[in-house]
Amino acid sequence: MTTTALDRIDIKILNELQQNASLTNVELASRVNLSPSPCLARVRTLEKLGVIDRRIAVLDPAVLGIGVTAFIQVKLERQAQPSLESFTRSIDRLSEVMECYLMTGDSDYLLRVMVSDIDALEDLIVNKLSRITGVSSISLELGLEADFPQDGPPYRREPASSGQVVQLSFKATRQARQTAI
Numbered sequence: 696m697t698t699t700a701l702d703r704i705d706i707k708i709l710n711e712l713q714q715n716a717s718l719t720n721v722e723l724a725s726r727v728n729l730s731p732s733p734c735l736a737r738v739r740t741l742e743k744l745g746v747i748d749r750r751i752a753v754l755d756p757a758v759l760g761i762g763v764t765a766f767i768q769v770k771l772e773r774q775a776q777p778s779l780e781s782f783t784r785s786i787d788r789l790s791e792v793m794e795c796y797l798m799t800g801d802s803d804y805l806l807r808v809m810v811s812d813i814d815a816l817e818d819l820i821v822n823k824l825s826r827i828t829g830v831s832s833i834s835l836e837l838g839l840e841a842d843f844p845q846d847g848p849p850y851r852r853e854p855a856s857s858g859q860v861v862q863l864s865f866k867a868t869r870q871a872r873q874t875a876i
Contacts, residue, residue: 701742703757704729708737709746716750761809764838765818768802769824772831779803791819802834 701709707727710742711718717725724734741747771778779797782804786795794807810816816835824833 701746705741706739706745708734708741710736712747712750716752751861758811760811763809763810763812764841765808765816765835766838767806767808767820767824767833767835768798769804769806769830770801770832771803771829773829774803778829782827784827789823815838824837 704727708723709727718733720731720738723738724731727734729737738747769782771782781841783795786792786804786806789808790850791808791810792806793809796805797803798805808816808819810819820833821837824830
């Protein structure tokens with residue numbers, strides 16, 4: 696795990712980019728009160744350090760006809776490493792799966808899925824998830840409304856004082872497919 700110190704300007708840059716990753720460097724520099732060259736240097740440093748992983752477009756699910764969000768709990772027959780790896784490889788091929796978490800507790804995995812409607816959800820469960828080798832049970836809950844949707848991880852948005860530095864810790868993880876919708 697590495698720790699990165701962020702100052703007030705770094706945090707302003709991150710706030711602006713989380714709101715609109717398509718800002719030009721000149722626009723971003725203006726918003727954070729820097730000249731373009733130092734602003735670009737800071738962004739490149741944040742990218743090099745892994746603080747900025749990538750820039751994405753956040754799509755509107757309703758405009759795309761995606762009206763159902765479900766949280767699916769999956770139990771596997773075995774929790775041995777080969778079974779876990781086989782399951783995640785299978786899940787990675789399903790475009791409906793937005794997030795996949797290895798869990799502690801009663802289920803082995805928690806999936807956040809997005810589909811057009813209940814029929815598509817049924818198809819996902821019956822014709823795709825239940826046919827994955829090693830799946831022993833599936834249960835789900837439907838999301839009715841996202842009250843606090845976030846497009847990135849939480850962090851202290853503004854230091855209390857201008858000289859304060861925020862420490863962010865990043866755990867090195869394997870490359871994972873994530874799609875933001």
